[in-house]
Amino acid sequence: MQLMLTKSDKLKAKPDNSKLSFGTLFTDYMFNMDYNPEKGWHNPRIEPYAPIHMDPSTMVLHYGQAVFEGLKAFRDDSGAVRLFRPKDNIARLNRSSKALCIPEFDEDFIFDALKKLIAVEKDWVPKAPGTSLYIRPTIIAMDPFLGVRASHTYLLFIILSPVGAYYPEGFNPVKIWVTKDYVRAVRGGLGEAKTPGNYAASLYAGEEAHRNGYTQVLWLDGVEQRYIEEVGSMNIFFVIDDELITPMLNGSILPGITRDSAIALGKKWKMKVSERKISIDEVMNAYETGKLQEIFGSGTAAVISPVGELKYGDKVITIGNGEAGPVANKLFKAITDIQYGRVEDTMGWIEGV
Ligand SMILES: *Cc1c(COP(=O)(O)O)cnc(C)c1O
Numbered sequence: 001m002q003l004m005l006t007k008s009d010k011l012k013a014k015p016d017n018s019k020l021s022f023g024t025l026f027t028d029y030m031f032n033m034d035y036n037p038e039k040g041w042h043n044p045r046i047e048p049y050a051p052i053h054m055d056p057s058t059m060v061l062h063y064g065q066a067v068f069e070g071l072k073a074f075r076d077d078s079g080a081v082r083l084f085r086p087k088d089n090i091a092r093l094n095r096s097s098k099a100l101c102i103p104e105f106d107e108d109f110i111f112d113a114l115k116k117l118i119a120v121e122k123d124w125v126p127k128a129p130g131t132s133l134y135i136r137p138t139i140i141a142m143d144p145f146l147g148v149r150a151s152h153t154y155l156l157f158i159i160l161s162p163v164g165a166y167y168p169e170g171f172n173p174v175k176i177w178v179t180k181d182y183v184r185a186v187r188g189g190l191g192e193a194k195t196p197g198n199y200a201a202s203l204y205a206g207e208e209a210h211r212n213g214y215t216q217v218l219w220l221d222g223v224e225q226r227y228i229e230e231v232g233s234m235n236i237f238f239v240i241d242d243e244l245i246t247p248m249l250n251g252s253i254l255p256g257i258t259r260d261s262a263i264a265l266g267k268k269w270k271m272k273v274s275e276r277k278i279s280i281d282e283v284m285n286a287y288e289t290g291k292l293q294e295i296f297g298s299g300t301a302a303v304i305s306p307v308g309e310l311k312y313g314d315k316v317i318t319i320g321n322g323e324a325g326p327v328a329n330k331l332f333k334a335i336t337d338i339q340y341g342r343v344e345d346t347m348g349w350i351e352g353v
Contacts, residue, residue, distance in 0.1 A: 001044055003113055005120070008048035017128035020164035022301070027124040027133075027160040031117045033105075034142075035154040041105050046117055049159065055144035059151045064197045065141035067096035070300050071257075072132040072163075073118050073353070075125045076341030081118060081133075081353040084339050087111060088257045093137055096193040101150035102139055110137070114158060118353045121160055130165025132339075134301075166302045171324040171332070173308030174297075176231055177214035178280060179205045180313065184230065184252075186222035191229075191252030198254075199233065206232070214311060216297070218280075222252060226279045234297030234305060235259035238283060239327050241291040248275040258298040262331050264347060271327075280312055287317045294325035304332040 011028050026049050033044040060066050071089040074082045090111055094104045114135070118125075125133040137158045141151030182205035185191025185198055205217045216232035228247050230236055235256040238245045244266045249255050266273040286292040295307035308322035319325075324332075337343040338350065 001042065001109065003116060004043075004045040004047075006045065006047040014123065015126075015162060017126045017131055017162075020126060020128075020131055020162050022163045023134065023161055025161055027121045027162070029117065029120055030160070031113055031156075031158040033113070033156045035103055035105075035156070037152055041103070041109075041156070044109070044113055046113075046120060052155065052157070054142065057144040057146055059141040059143045059145055062146060063141070063148060064195070064200075065100055065102065065151055066139060067093060067100055067102060067193060067195050068136060068138040069093045069096075069194060071135045072300060072339070073125050073135060074132050074339045074341070075127055078341075080341070081122050081125050082339065082341055083115075083118070083351045083353065085257050085261070085349050086114060086135075086351050088260070089137070090114070092194065092255065092257070093139070096195060097139060099190060099193040100195055102141070102154060105156065110156075115351075115353050117158055117160070122353065124160060124162055126162045128165070130168065132163055134161045134163045135159075136161065171306050171328070173306040173319075173322055173324060174215040175213065175309040176216045176218045176295075176307050176311070177209035177212060178218040178220065178310065178312040179208070180220070180225060181205070181208075182217075183222035183225070184217075184219040187251040189222075189252060192249070192254060194254060202233065212311075216305075218310065218312075220280060221250075226281065227277050228280060228283070229253050231297045231305075231307070234299035234302070237262060237294075237296050237298060237327075238278060238286075238292070239294035239325065240283075240286045242293070243272045243274055244327060245274045245276065245278050247278055250277075256298055258300055258303060258335070261335055261347075261349065262298050262304070265331060265334050266327075268347075269330075283310075284312060284315065284317070287319075292317075292319060294327050295319050296324070296328040296331075298331075303335050304328050 069089045142153040143151040219229045221227040297305040306324035
């Protein structure tokens, strides 16, 4: 398959690197590729960033058959552009697709196309400390049809957005609200897939948390409401009695790449690392007995997000004086040092462009 490039005749002005936020600005070009049953995935092209023309009956708008990814490109001190574990994101996009009856694509081809898109847009990878180019691959169902079935046609697109530092003034621990009334996903559902519906399902509980002065929701399992699953749209870690614990992948948890990176580093550092069930009662008990050392979330956007306070029913607990702990600090530094090329990548996580 030949990747076509259509040049734009008008390029946007690059933004001031020190004033970037998240997800508001987009670059000059995007990648598009179509699917139909006759041709399979075809017509891959890099072309000017533009609105998508679609019929109001387009299936994705009605039944939510869509999947996406989020990853980042970083600029090192020499000016080179580095992608963090991109093949893992591309593989996960295919796994999410499978769960939503979206036809799978050739991962090597999309990896190549992604690198070409980033190469075309390399001047958009910001230079200021902590900034990066956020990459959003997405696949949507395109049949103009109101019947309920898997679509026959799809669009795969990749857009790019320069984003600011998540912690411009150092870690800012979040307050989390354990919801007893709502669940994000259940085993056998779509919790393992990166699909918009999971986000739509999280908004109501998120607003409840915000109304009560909390930033993120801590999700318990959908069956017993006892076992911890995720925090907001991040995976979650606990340090209890020097054990680094994260809920095991059980079918309703998103297999985060930052989660996997934190586990790998913890093991490399010879910590006791456990992927297992962990109940909210175990966490509250560990707090009572003075063994709860840290709680933090993990995800591409923030890398590591320390939790300073947790509310469960009428109990409010403060973790580590409300400040980031040593494991959160060490993981954040180790992962971002690899991303920005400040240390050698001994884990094999970086791909050049
Ligand atoms: C994307 C996502 C994560 C984090 O995954 P990373 O690969 O680490 O960015 C965690 N939970 C949910 C629900 C997600 O959608």
